[in-house]
Amino acid sequence: MLFDFYRGNSQSQPIIVINADSFLNKQLSGVFFIVEIESTHEPLEDALGREALAQTRIVGREFRLVIRSDLSEEELSITLYHEILEAATVASDHSPESVLDLNEAGFEAAAHRANQRWGEVSVENLNRMLQF
Numbered sequence: 001m002l003f004d005f006y007r008g009n010s011q012s013q014p015i016i017v018i019n020a021d022s023f024l025n026k027q028l029s030g031v032f033f034i035v036e037i038e039s040t041h042e043p044l045e046d047a048l049g050r051e052a053l054a055q056t057r058i059v060g061r062e063f064r065l066v067i068r069s070d071l072s073e074e075e076l077s078i079t080l081y082h083e084i085l086e087a088a089t090v091a092s093d094h095s096p097e098s099v100l101d102l103n104e105a106g107f108e109a110a111a112h113r114a115n116q117r118w119g120e121v122s123v124e125n126l127n128r129m130l131q132f
Helices: 073-091 104-118 123-130
Strands: 004-008 014-019 032-040 054-059 062-068
Touching (some): 054 073, 073 123, 104 123
Parallel strands (some): 032 062
Antiparallel strands (some): 004 014
16 A cells, blocks of 8 residues: 555544545546555645645656645545646646636635535546546
8 A cells, every 4th residue: 555644533543534545547537547646744836836735747647646644634635636637637638628727726616516516535536527
């Protein structure tokens, strides 16, 4: 197992929130794959130097993610929806018009809607989101 995302409970015992291995090398939208998810305690920045919760590197049809390790369960779920939607939009040869003009705030809003509509992120829920 690469790593698990977790948060401490009141007894300081780790609680598994999302198993990163469940996303690795699974097809997304029929053409993309998450090949790496790395957890970091270090601060992250986007391309404009703003604080970020995650970064995604696209190599062909492969996504390589680095995600802050101090996220809550909900923040982690929304972050994964956000990163995959944005990466799929950038990497697609023919992105749907509904996502072409999204900026960071638009991707974040779409990720929140996906999390509310389908619940905690999973490969199945990412594929549901990518159908729209």
